Amino acid sequence: MPLLLQNRLNTVLLFVALVGLMAGLGLMWAGHDTLATAAWCAGVIPVLVALVVEIVRGLARGEFGLDIVAALSMSAALVFGETLAAAVVALMYSGGTFLESFAQGRARREMSQLLSRVPRTATRHRNGKLDEVPLDDIEPDDLLLIRQGDVAPVDGTVESDRAVLDQSALTGESMPVLLDRGQDVMSGSTNSGEAFDLRVTRSASESTYAGIVRLVEAAQRSKAPMARLADRYSLLFLLITVVLATSAWWLTGDPIRAVAVLVVATPCPLILAVPVALVAGLSRAARFGVLIKGARPLENLAGIRTLVLDKTGTLTDGRPQIVSIEAHDGLSQEQLLFFAASLEQASKHPMARAIVASARERGAVLQIPAQVVEIAGEGLAGTVGRRNVVAGGASFVADRIGAAAPEDKILGAGSALVAVAIDGKLAGHIVMADALRSGTPRLLAGLRRLGIDRIMLATGDRRAVAEVITAGLDLDAVHSQLTPDQKVRLILTEREGHGPVMMVGDGVNDAPALAAADVGVAMGARGAAASAEAADVVLLVDHLDRLLPGIEIAQGARRIALQSVAVGLGLSVAGMIAAALGYLTPVQGAILQEAIDVAVILNALRALAIQPRSLADSAT
Structure with a gap:
């Protein structure tokens, strides 16, 4: 289902559940218990039907999710006459789904802003005139006028004496950049000075910004690996929930206790907290010029212990x-x-x-x-x-x-x-x-502090060149005169002996190694298209020090996700036990679980505020 349609459906279901619950409460206070029950059922059934349809679709795709627990709790509450509890669960579930969509939208805000800035037309010099033309009509060697406030639509070079550009949307750097005649302009930069002429060097489809947008769109379509892990073990969680609910019913003879257990058990915070935290991490990293292609690379990045660096254009300026x-x-x-x-x-x-x-x-x-x-x-x-x-x-x-x-x-x-x-x-x-590159020793020290145990160089250059470049650097090994397939073998060997490996490179010859690594990092969006395509992470500017905030944010987002899961599950299990012992009614259990879900989502959103310490260290 398209994202927009799904968001609208979530909004409608929340409205129906809320109206049903409030109407039922009003009728109950007015003494119309039968009508109150009908109102609560009217608010529950649409939510339950939509949930069952989603469960069936998931099963058809081979996915077994924790939403089944929510369906069981609503169904059991209706069957045993706990319609008020069912109405609270329906509101809880639809509200949680709506809040998840809202939170993910909030977490994607920076990425959405990046997409919304895509220029559609450009002003081109032609035969002594200025024409507004579609981007598809722009060709290399065309001369464009970039007015103050315009976004550079394509890559090119400055044809005027100078240009002042704001690259913060791409690089995260707040200070404008002053470029002289002949210097390169990266598409997506905003002209913050006087109008200047731009000589086109790449078509719109091949330019930096178009490549970034494609990578952003791919990142937004990804699903968090921890969420898939949750789906994988959802059967076990469901089994524990059913056993606990059945045991409470069998030992006490009271089915309402089973209903209370099911109500507290759903929806599991694991469904909500993980994707929100990781998507927030993707968005936060993009703010600092680190484009991570999805939640799986972000989580892998948080656990890297071995780093392999290319030389030309990576360890050196190129x-x-x-x-x-x-x-x-x-x-x-x-x-x-x-x-x-x-x-x-x-x-x-x-x-x-x-x-x-x-x-x-x-x-x-x-x-x-x-x-x-x-x-x-x-x-x-x-x-x-x-x-x-x-x-x-x-x-x-x-x-x-x-x-x-x-x-x-x-x-x-x-x-x-x-x-x-x-x-x-x-x-x-x-x-x-x-x-x-300047600051390389400080960078390597920062990587060590972030938990990278092994750092090595892998280059196709001669041994003498590699030794001169790396003299005095804190490297564990230097591998020279390597062909692309030898770099791949090095990645595989390091993974077998030392665990997950990250590879950083920028050339076409690095693409196989980037694809083979657990996390491949391409240097700069202007690097070779093959390396950017094969990589999991793209540094939007050719500054290797962007690795530091990228890794910090990945580690922070993963830590926040795990904290949310641990706290949420702990509270849920405690509530289930309390319900089984008779200390919570179904309605009380539903309200408790709603509070837990809201808390874990708000905690997951903390990933949007992660402030990398490496940036503060570099500024001092």
Whole structure:
């Protein structure tokens, strides 16, 4: 049944049960006992019929739920003339179902807000005009106008001098982000500054926000694994309830005691508390930029003890950065970087973009290059102002300027060299490397505090590169030169020897390992689509430290769910025993169980307020 229709049915049943109960009480006080009984039956029967239909549908799907206890209690109360108790149970059950729907809707609020922000149209530059067009018509390389307050509908790059974007809906970061010309814009970001032009790099269906929305929708359709566990053991609970009720009846000869036991036993808090707490945890994690694809991954995340990290784009930034600049012939480092970066603006190579970004960070005002010729993977040549500039690999530059083959320069593992020539002479070198993410040692320490016993690196890079990158880090093992299938074997081996394993990666080659892990985590929604699809968790920004609040929230939500179950079941069992001993009438038992159910649901909603300590620690 569609969710909206189910919610409306729950509302109608609650209204019918409430009206029936109140009308019966009014008639009873007026002295019309027969009419009161009829009113109570009228309020109970629709709820009972709907419940029986739902039970039959569940049995047809092979599901044996605890709702059977509720049906038994209402039926027994009607049979033995306890119509007031039956009316209270009907109100209790329909009210609990309504409250569960309301609580889950409250818990999904942040996710619903994420879905509601999906743009439907975009403003496109075309032939000197601005046209409002559907998103499906947007293609890569189109130029869009993003007005103040608009949500970026697709991924792209800034074509104006700068843009100020609010990414809080995606990343949880409250401060706006300032982007310069050429920097990437993530769809779903809100323009909080002046209007700017956006050059489209991905179609709407392939953009970051569309991928996030698909993942959110999948997460909302999931069913909590602990709820399935409850269904699995519901037969045992039903057996205990029936035995206790039958024993009370047989030993005392009073069927009303059996009715009281059944009334107290339903509905079990396990039905209500677990899904509410876990869905609330999913919503809370999304607020901090951690998208968990369902309740099962959330619960698995709470119990992880072994972590396997990929290197490139995970433990490292995945983007080359300038390590050092060596300038010749009287040039300063800033001058060498100016000529190289001005030329590299014409290239989309990752190292070219890194050089350009570094120059702009240092305040350089770059010139537009002319007559650029690029040899893919080797380098490029062109003019910057009146100077002829060549940048690229050492051999490429030597060939272009007619120099002798260069001597090999000794570089550290994982480093690369960009040679720069100006007006036919070698002007210097720029050394680049994929640097370790800042704060990595603190992150690893935080993971240890959260109960991760084993942390290891798994990379396809050479051993020397892996050792240089991980020097001084608190890792239990470093595995290098691994193929995708070897990463999968490593995951399986670790699981067999040490329990559940979490894998973090971002590339296409990581997808098999992410799928094999108990919890696969993809780095950033802009990462490879294959890794995001295979992963159970997606970090919406490329910040590995988002793992910490994600794990904390998962652990907190699971702990709250178990607390609700333990307290609720304990109180229910105590009430059942009291009813069997004759200390509770059916009506009193029904009221007691209603109070228990409301309490456990409200307790489960505490998961919405989980405040990760890791965020406070990182701020100090």
